[in-house]
Amino acid sequence: MSPGPNRLVVVSNRVPVPSAAGAQAGGLAVALYSLMQQRGGLWFGWSGKVSTSTEIRKVDDDAVQYATVDLTAEEHDRFYSEFSNGTLWPLLHSMPELMTYDRRNAQVYREVNDRFAATVAPLLRPGDMIWVHDYH
Structure with missing residues (x-):
């Protein structure tokens, strides 16, 4: 893998890891998959799995x-x-009347984002262009 001096690093809530069937369908995945294939880089985020594992899974x-x-x-x-x-979704889409708020949910949101940042940081290289996608 030789992505060049300005490797693109995408950090998103869900990562469409390709399988034997190819890239997974979905708005973000479809929009970014070919860009990532052309440019090269790192795509980091949630696996889509719910478990207690703290392991980082890497697929090239x-x-x-x-x-x-x-x-x-x-x-x-x-x-x-x-x-x-x-x-966040109702608030950022101008529908505050649909919004619910719980302080513990906000705390866990912060904790997950802190964990994502601490986990992706060692994978970064000087010169990387980092795109944190969406509010997740």
Whole structure:
């Protein structure tokens, strides 16, 4: 893998790790998959799995390295379902009347983002261009 001096690093909530069937379908995945294949780089984020594992999984696919981590059941519920989708989504889409807020959900949201930052940091190289995608 030789992505060049300005490797693109995408940090997103969900990472579409390719399987034998090819890239997974979805808005972000479809939009970024070919860009990542052309440019090379690192795509980091949630594996889509709920478990207590703290392992970083890495998959190399041509010019792209995928690195994923799991969320615990509580993290998935509070970070993703409750805070991201129940608080931030309505707020950022001008629908505050649909918003719910719980301080513990906000705390877990912060903890997950801190863990993502601490996990991706050792994978970064000088000159990387980092794109943190979305509010998740």
